[in-house]
């Protein structure tokens with residue numbers, strides 16, 4: 001008889017999710033679905049609040065990547081003030097984002113996903129977790145914990161706390177780095193780089209044995225979207241949006257976040273609180289695209305730092321110019337940690353980090369702003385419309401994880417169809433299906449807070465505030 | 475002495491409290507020697523909340539039907555239940571939607587107004603839990619043994635709360651270091 005198997009809850013990911021696997025009469029997999037089962041409603045309840053509160057409120061969307069929301073909110077605020085952030089302010093923001101990418105990726109690799117590869121897909125589910133890793137390989141576990149701690153402490157040295165630091169503001173940041181903070185970071189860099197290199201060595205060794213995983217864990221063509229710097233370097237804060245296809249063709253480049261509604265659309269399905277963004281020119285669901293580490297690594301021409309570029313060359317030698325297996329998200333994540341550490345290292349002698357000129361102040365000069373940043377999990381957009389007093393009238397947020405929704409669904413279906421036959425739903429198989437989701441390191445608290453194309457209401461005002469033209473779009 | 479059976483649960487929150495728990499960093503290694511982690515979304519693959527849990531950290535407010543079901547179940551099987559962080563203690567940011575008078579306005583905004591394709595409200599009984607009209611803190615639904623505020627509580631505060639419990643004593647939740655919000 002046909003039946004449905006539900007994995008509830010999906011564990012070792014951030015947030016609330018389930019997976020349904022639909023089996024036919026013969027016990028073969030027809031289809032599988034990834035359901036996100038939480039929703040809090042930020043884009044609605046932020047209406048009526050001052051836009052300057054958005055960093056503090058939207059940081060609470062997510063405790064893993066609050067810095068992404070702090071940055072996107074601040075960059076949206078920069079546009080509303082219509083100011084240019086002082087160079088020191090921009091560098092400090094970049095430094096915090098680099099720290100965040102390190103901590104978030106270390107969490108994904110060591111705490112959440114490595115128990116699968118290091119302890120085994122089929123190992124005892126009671127021990128297949130970070131505490132089991134501590135028991136099995138205490139040195140590696142300690143190194144991973146300390147790598148995450150390094151990233152968290154970079155954030156703390158700048159913003160005075162590790163989680164939800166109220167430090168970025170429209171126009172810049174509140175304070176520079178202290179000499180003590182810089183020295184702490186500098187001292188811990190060599191150990192952090194060494195840990196990342198160890199993790200890379202371990203993972204490449206795994207890859208040599210994990211052919212099935214590479215072929216079955218979300219291996220399919222799709223588009224990839226990310227920010228890329230003007231010179232083609234890997235980017236996490238500025239630059240412009242690029243789309244590449246699986247053959248490596250750049251199909252759109254230099255796109256501005258301001259126009260995101262032209263290229264991103266969102267579909268709703270009844271069975272998930274997570275919407276399904278797609279690349280508009282290709283429609284739904286053909287416009288499937290992936291974001292995050294794999295997309296950034298595929299889209300950039302180079303990292304621009306020596307250790308990471310050497311690893312990138314090897315990555316491309318193994319998997320081709322464009323890596324299409326979602327299993328390789330893990331590998332891309334490690335490359336990014338290395339690149340972030342090298343960039344932090346490069347920053348250490350920069351006197352701007354200690355400068356007091358970190359914030360531009362201004363009045364409200366624009367009634368709309370769109371800000372973008374690369375969160376650890378992918379490209380994040382904030383879009384605010386405010387009134388003349390800076391009170392929010394509309395808020396729209398396009399969250400990194402949501403944009404992988406189509407790909408995550410495709411991945412769980414592919415894995416389920418490969419492993420599950422004749423109704424054999426052994427725990428290890430179900431764990432592999434969940435591990436398909438872990439490749440994307442989804443952040444579900446984030447992902448259901450918003451998104452989509454907002455109904456547009458633009459007013460063009462004369463200097464005296466009287467209305468020239470008003471445009472609505474539903 | 476048998477190990478303490480330890481669990482963590484998240485309801486409607488941002489996972490920041492769990493991240494602060496992971497900020498215990500190397501002390502996690504000491505903790506692992508003293509507890510059995512029997513349920514935790516970040517630290518354990520077991521899917522069912524077991525019986526006889528000694529200590530459970532509960533992050534988040536009660537915002538949907540599943541949160542409600544889970545908190546009753548957790549309460550029934552847990553000796554010491556800790557309201558972990560401001561969302562659990564006061565309902566905090568998730569409760570900002572209470573002012574709008576029900577779940578419908580926030581749902582409509584996201585899934586109808588902002589849907590380009592097939593706009594509709596997610597609805598799949600048994601899979602996608604319905605939102606409650608009002609988001610509520612944990613102690614309004616079940617008795618709570620320890621309140622640990624903070625958004626999130628710092629790792630130091632978490633450690634200072636857990637250490638006495640590991641010795642079989644109740645922590646003293648007093649003073650700015652232990653009970654400041656935010």
Ligand code: SF4
Nearest residue numbers: 487488490559560561
């Ligand atoms: S209390 Fe703060 S940190 Fe904890 S879950 Fe709620 S919003 Fe996140």
